[in-house]
Amino acid sequence: MTTQETSRTPAGTRVCYDANESRRVPLPGGNGSWTVLRRSSDGVVLSAIVHLAPGFIRSLRMRAGELPTIGYVLGGMLRIRGTECRRGTMVALRPRDDEELTVTSSEGATVVLIRRSDNGACPGLADSGETVLVATPEDMPVVESVVAGKKTGITRRVMWVDSTLGGDIRELTVPPGFVGAGRGHHPCGEEILCLGGAITADEQHEMKQGWYLYNPAGYVHGGHEFSEHGTTLLEWHDGAWDLILEPA
Known part of the structure; x- marks a missing residue:
């Protein structure tokens, strides 16, 4: 599925595809490219994978009142306000x-860019209202996942929590031999990017x-x-996450 195809996909449609094969579009001003993952119904980019070329330099205009944009570094290094940000680091622009x-x-x-619809913060950092918030993996609280009162074996590093909507961004570590809890749904939209390993999402993917x-x-x-050997996932939600299981 190409970027053009995803941009035409209705906002309420489930999609699952290899983003490595999506067409990259040059960044405005050049010196890199990006792949759009999801847009809103009115065409606003909500999430994307951005590839910065070596020697990248760009000035960003921050405007008071705009909602946050979160960056999660997949590889390489970027520098912002003198801080080096490498793999696994979250950069929040508020x-x-x-x-x-x-x-x-x-x-x-x-870098994965995620546009938030609410203000928020990293629960592992003291918050003094900074415009730029940088959190390394060590800063992120580790939480064991529990579904329907049972431990799943999954651990998550929580890097961002919305102030009022309850949405979050988390890095999940799924253990070998993981089996899902069964059919169900979430009260919020859920986006997932596989960072490594493999997991069967459904009978086709x-x-x-x-x-x-x-x-x-x-x-x-x-x-x-199901995940035979385990996997690591980046997952983000537009509201409070829960799994509501279908009746047996």
Whole structure:
């Protein structure tokens, strides 16, 4: 599925595909490219994978009142306000004042960009209202996943929690031999990018590194989820996550 195809996909449609094969579009101003993962119904980019070329330098205009944009570094290195950000680091841009911010990458970098619909913070960091918030994996609280009162074996690093809507961004570690809890749905939209390993998402798709999945709120899925050797996933939601299982 190409970027052009995903941009025409209705916002409430489930998709699962290999984003590695999606067409990259040059960044405005050049010096890199990006692949759009999801757009809103009115065409606004909600999530994307951005590839910064070596020697990248760009000034960003931050405008007070804009909602946050979160970056998760997949590889390479970018520098923002003198801080080096490498794999697994979260960079949150939270405009509080009108200002200009410079982002550079001497070696190039690949970053997942996620546009949030609510303000928020990293639960592992003290928050003094900074415009730029940087959290390394060590800063992110580790939580064991429990579904229907049972431990799943999955652990998650929570890097971002919305202030009022309850949405979050998390890095999941799925153990070898994982089997899903069964068919059910979420009260929120759910986006997932596979960072490594593999997991069977349904009877048609096995997600490997670079695969992307979107489950709209209320979409019933599951029943075929399995990971033989384990996997690591980046997952984000537009509201409070829960799994509501279908009656047996």
